[in-house]
Structure formats: C-alpha cells, structure tokens
Amino acid sequence: MMYADAHKAASHVSGERLWNRLMRLAEIGATAKGGVNRQAMTPEDSQARALMADWARGLGFSVQQDGIGNLFMRRDGRDISRLPIVTGSHLDSQPTGGCFDGVLGVVMALEALEAIQEAGIRTHHPLEIVAWMNEEGSRYGPVCMGSSVYVGRMGLAEACASVASDGAVLGDELPAALAAVAPAEERDFGAPMAAYLESHIEQGPVLEEQGVQLGIVSAIQGIRWFRCEVTGAEAHAGTTPRRMRRDAGQAAMRMIAAMEEAFTDEGDAIRFTVGQFHVDPGSPNVVPGRAAFSIDLRHPDAALLDTLSEQVHAICQEHRGPCQVTVEQVGGVAPVDLAPWMTGVLDDCAAELDVTRMTMPSGAVHDASNMAALCPTAMLFIPSREGISHNEAEWSEPDACRDGARLLAASLVRIDERLSQ
Missing domain, CATH: 3.30.70.360 (Alpha-Beta Plaits)
Incomplete structure (x- = not known):
C-alpha cells in the first residue's frame, strides 16, 4: 500500500512545468529536423549541464560535480548521516539524436524532487538528481563513461586519454566542461548511495504496442x-x-x-x-x-x-x-538483474496511482548497469512512439512523461520510507 506522502508527492507533479523544461533543453543543440546534437564535452553539452545546475540552485538544492563531469544536485534530508537516494540519467545525445533520450530522465528527476518539496515532504535520506557524463559514447568511447569512472570500472586517466572522432582529447576539453557549472562542490568517485532509480524512454515499441502506460524494468540485457x-x-x-x-x-x-x-x-x-x-x-x-x-x-x-x-x-x-x-x-x-524490492515499490505505487504497467527487460545498456554494482538499482520506462530512438523523430507523449514523473515522485518517497524503517 502506498503511504499518504507518496500520493501527496505525485499530486504535486506538474506536467506543464516538466514539458516546458524538456522543450527548453531541446533548444540547446537543436537540429533542423527537430532533434538535438548535444554530444559529450561540446559547448552544447556544457550549456545543458549549466542550465540544469541553475534550475536546481533556484530550488535551493546544492550542486556537486566529480572529476569526470558527473553532475549531482541534492535536496537535503532530515538525517545528514544517511546515504542519498539518487535518480537521473544523462544529457548528452547522439549526433542526430532526439529530445527525450536520457534528458527526460534528468528532467523527470528535477520535477519529482520539486513536487516532493512543494508537497512539504522532508525525506529521511537526501534525494539527488544525477546527470551522468557521456552515456552515449557517440563522440568519445566507450558508452556510459561517466558512470563507469564513478564506480571504478574505468580509470580517470583512461577516460581522459580518449580521443574524439574529430581529434579532440577528452582530458583537454574536461576543464572547460567542469567550469561550466561552477561553483560546485567536489564529489568523490564511488561515494556510496542508498539506492539508484533511473527513468528513461523505452527506445522500443513494446509499451506502445501493448497499450501500457509505463514499463518497470526487471533486468538489463x-x-x-x-x-x-x-x-x-x-x-x-x-x-x-x-x-x-x-x-x-x-x-x-x-x-x-x-x-x-x-x-x-x-x-x-x-x-x-x-x-x-x-x-x-x-x-x-x-x-x-x-x-x-x-x-x-x-x-x-x-x-x-x-x-x-x-x-x-x-x-x-x-x-x-x-x-x-x-x-x-x-x-x-554482463547482464544485470535489478533490485526486486525496488521494482516492487514501483509496481505498488503504479497500482495506487491507477497507472497501467508491465515488467520488461531493457534491451539497451544504461548507466543503471554500472550502478547496480554500487547499490540497489531500478529503472522506469516511458513509451517511445513507434519505438523510434537515436533519431531526430524520437517522441514521447506529454501525458506519458507526466505519468512517469508522478510514479517517480511517489516511488522516491516510498523508497525513502522503506529504507528508513
């Protein structure tokens, strides 16, 4: 059963506010065909990260950044000794990417935390939004670079030595990217988390074909x-x-x-x-x-x-x-099984909010693949029209984005309550 605070948090989600922010970010690196070109370490990527940091500061959240450029925005909890519950995704895109891949998960996270704040809910744990650096791997390889460095699967020196398709060296571009969101507190690699919950577009056709509002991810292929x-x-x-x-x-x-x-x-x-x-x-x-x-x-x-x-x-x-x-x-x-108790929270909250959902594996790799080695991890999918992704025609309906943010806000509150029992 979902507790009253979780319902309250969901009720304060503003679909209009979420959509406006999403469309504002879509202007950064916008392409003629309606997509975005916002590859990692480009000025457009830095501009998007700076805007997210400004929005977070406007809500009174603190901003942290680690040495590879992963961006964290924190709303404090009641107990400063507790580990943070983290939610987010990435802001970088493919060269001819869409306006939803990755960025929707970050904007949904901001909307969920703002809704929780507007509802007057003080969680026990800090709640954090994360924007991982270079998830796409389109300009610098490999994919999920930022989260790989964070959990220790890739060294900072190795990442900095990566050479882009245009000949640029990541280590040479990194100082400007870090400076774009200054001032920011320094975040240590591998800083522990209580839980990680990533929202993302499905990037496939299953939810739309089945007429289901949201997907709860059981595993990553x-x-x-x-x-x-x-x-x-x-x-x-x-x-x-x-x-x-x-x-x-x-x-x-x-x-x-x-x-x-x-x-x-x-x-x-x-x-x-x-x-x-x-x-x-x-x-x-x-x-x-x-x-x-x-x-x-x-x-x-x-x-x-x-x-x-x-x-x-x-x-x-x-x-x-x-x-x-x-x-x-x-x-x-390697395949990753996500935390059953967290997927259970998502399912319970979806039932209480009267949102149709289905359990499904993820066919694509996400930063959650790395985070599952660090802490309990779950994922939430929002339908993609015709399953199109990594394409300028990528699209998710505003109502679906709102429904996802409502479930995310409620689930963050319930995860905090469960971890605090």
Whole structure:
C-alpha cells in the first residue's frame, strides 16, 4: 500500500512545468529536423549541464560535480548521516539524436524532487538528481563513461586519454566542461548511495504496442560483441566453377543465415544483429577472397548468453565450407538483474496511482548497469512512439512523461520510507 506522502508527492507533479523544461533543453543543440546534437564535452553539452545546475540552485538544492563531469544536485534530508537516494540519467545525445533520450530522465528527476518539496515532504535520506557524463559514447568511447569512472570500472586517466572522432582529447576539453557549472562542490568517485532509480524512454515499441502506460524494468540485457573474418581465395567470377570456389562472401552469408535461424526463439528475447558486413576486394566480377562481419548478441540471462556465444563459434566453423574462419569476441557487458524490492515499490505505487504497467527487460545498456554494482538499482520506462530512438523523430507523449514523473515522485518517497524503517 502506498503511504499518504507518496500520493501527496505525485499530486504535486506538474506536467506543464516538466514539458516546458524538456522543450527548453531541446533548444540547446537543436537540429533542423527537430532533434538535438548535444554530444559529450561540446559547448552544447556544457550549456545543458549549466542550465540544469541553475534550475536546481533556484530550488535551493546544492550542486556537486566529480572529476569526470558527473553532475549531482541534492535536496537535503532530515538525517545528514544517511546515504542519498539518487535518480537521473544523462544529457548528452547522439549526433542526430532526439529530445527525450536520457534528458527526460534528468528532467523527470528535477520535477519529482520539486513536487516532493512543494508537497512539504522532508525525506529521511537526501534525494539527488544525477546527470551522468557521456552515456552515449557517440563522440568519445566507450558508452556510459561517466558512470563507469564513478564506480571504478574505468580509470580517470583512461577516460581522459580518449580521443574524439574529430581529434579532440577528452582530458583537454574536461576543464572547460567542469567550469561550466561552477561553483560546485567536489564529489568523490564511488561515494556510496542508498539506492539508484533511473527513468528513461523505452527506445522500443513494446509499451506502445501493448497499450501500457509505463514499463518497470526487471533486468538489463547482457551483450557479446564479435568480429568474424572469413578467408577464402579471390577468383574470376565468370570462369571459376562453383565447385572450385573458396568464396568467403558466400561462406559468411551461410554462417549468418544459420545463426539467424538458431537464435530465433519463441519468446523473441534473443537479440542477434549483424551491423557490419564487408567483402574484399569488393569488385563486381571477382569472387571475394575475404569477408568480415560483426555480431551484436544480447540476452538478459547470463548462462544462456554464454551458451549462445559458444554457438557463434560452432556455427561459423560448421558453415565455413572450403574457407577458414576466425571468431573473436571483442567486448561485452554482463547482464544485470535489478533490485526486486525496488521494482516492487514501483509496481505498488503504479497500482495506487491507477497507472497501467508491465515488467520488461531493457534491451539497451544504461548507466543503471554500472550502478547496480554500487547499490540497489531500478529503472522506469516511458513509451517511445513507434519505438523510434537515436533519431531526430524520437517522441514521447506529454501525458506519458507526466505519468512517469508522478510514479517517480511517489516511488522516491516510498523508497525513502522503506529504507528508513
């Protein structure tokens, strides 16, 4: 059952105020097609972070920043000895990104804390908004850089050595980014948290297809990235009989077709993608002597993902024909199970607020993947129109954003109450 304070907090959420802030941020880095280009460490990114800090200061919140540029905005609780409950997402975008990816989670967090404040609720724990630096990884790799440095999965020196696609070095641009939100208190990497709750657009079509208002995320899919290289022999396309060919392109296509069939499951939970495919020498009348392709393989169950990864190697060997093949795993992210008690709080509050919801895994990686190693973590999804994301046409309805902020405000209060019992 949701307590009275949680109801009260939800009732003070202003959908209009939330939307106005979201549209104001959409002006920073706006593109001609209605999206945004606000990549990490650009002046546009710094301008958005500075505006968020100003809004937070206007509400009496303190502002903190760590050495990689993760931004924290705190509303104090009754007990200064308690760890903060943190909510937020990121402000950076893809080069042709939308106005909702990441930024909605930060704006919803600000609206939730303002609603709690307007309701006159003093939580036991401090409540914090976070805007993680460089979640997208579009200009500087890897993805989720800010939260990775925060939890110690990546060193600050390694992050600072990252080189952008335009040749800039992150360490050279970092001082200006940090100065953009000054004055700010210094935040230590790895400073503990009581809980972390991230709101984000779904970036997929499921909620809209099912006619459900909000999604409660149970797990974040694990990922395995592979690079496969097939070696055959170049030959004349017109004079070489098929029986004598060592066609690397055909072998690669056989492998991909076999994996597509093997990785088709009844529940449609396995995600198998070949996003890159290249043949050499690339001439219309030459049998390819080399083919290379990428594999992006995802599933929320770690054991099954391991099994699928083994199948990648086996299937490629089975279908290589007269060619040779090498399969290299070039990276990956472990699956993450989110905190059941926190997803339970979200579900209970949604029921009390009469909001339809469904439990679902996240197909995309989020900063919550890193935070789950630090503290209890949960995620809330807002529907995306037609499932479009990383695209200027990205859109979530104002009512959906408001409903998400209402559930977020209520859940933060209930999480505080539960942790304080």
